[in-house]
Amino acid sequence: MRLVLSLSGFLIVMMMISACGNTASKRDQFLIKGNMELDDKQYRKAIQYYQEALKIDSSYHHAYNNMGLAYYRSGDPIAAIESYSNALLFAPYFDDARFNRINVFLSTERYDRAYDDLSELDDNWQDSIKFQFYQGLVMTGLKRYDEAGSSFEKALKMDPQNIELMVNLANIHYFQSQYEQAQIYIDKAEQIDAAFIELRTIRGLLALESESFDKAEADLKAALEARPRDAYLLNNMAYYFIKTDNFEQAESYLRRSRSIKRNNPWQVRNQGLLAMKQGNDQKAEEMLLKSLELDEKCPKSALYLSRLFAQRGEMNRFCEFSKLALANGDIDRLPEDCV
Helix, strand or coil, X not given: CCCCCCCCCCCCCCCCCCCCCCHHHHHHHHHHHHHHHHHCCCHHHHHHHHHHHHHHCCCCHHHHHHHHHHHHHCCCHXXXXXXXXXXXXXXXXXXXXXXXXXXXXXXXXXXXXXXXXXXXXXXXXXXXXXXXXXXHHHHHHCCCHHHHXXXXXXXXXXXXXXXXXXXXXXXXXXXXXXHHHHHHHHHHHHXXXXXXXXXXXXXXXXXXXXXXXHHHHHHHHHHHHHCCCCHHHHHHHHHHHHHCCCHHHHHHHHHHHHHHCCCCHHHHHHHHHHHHHCCCHHHHHHHHHHHHHHCCCCCCXXXXXXXXXHHCCCHHHHHHHHHHHHHCCCCCCCCHHHC
């Protein structure tokens, strides 16, 4: 699963030239030229102009910030983080750069670093929708779902028509197998934009859980058509084909997902589920255990393992993973044999 990150997006510094001929003006002219190239998606040219500005003023935090955005959009998150860090080195209270760096940390799943940056923001931000939105994303990434839900709810009160907040709330309930609660937010989001890609993703996954396979297929395919090289969406299609016993297609989509992003716990879990359905218990156990190593709260991994051990008559391990499934929210109560 992927978080809905957009809301306000990245922050670019725009400037007006107020004087001509002096050093600051030349520096700012390079910044504006870089911004124009950035708008035109000419990221290398934009970076060159920002570097020219920095040759004039090596502590020019606005140039570092905008250069970070150019690096990120060109597919280089490491360079983007370095640029934002330089901006903050010279201007520690430059919150635009801090929010931008949080965005990169979130998109690269470095949730601890995002949390650290969020903690550095001024207290005045805490009552803003922006802060609550980002805090919700960070807490979701850290699997602190109650805190994530609280932040998203606070933000939603400030902006009751925000579909991104609704979808993120649906996501965190889905992660915890709270499908009825997830459906409440899906229903609300549908009234705003039923074609929203992230909404179609969570709606498709929820339809799978209720075995509404036609609805699931329509939504998951539509999401994938919009972003055909998204590893998470490819994995979702694999999950659909596993649930509908189309193992050849499932393997194809899992390979495609794995070629884009390795060690995704959801994808590894699905490999385990596929092996389990194919009767390959050894591989199923290996993959499901690996998914929990990657994410100890990976939804349903513990549940599938408990079922696998029950089939093999290994009751101690059945109870071990049933207890973990209960702790992870996969089941509501322990089986009688484990009480």
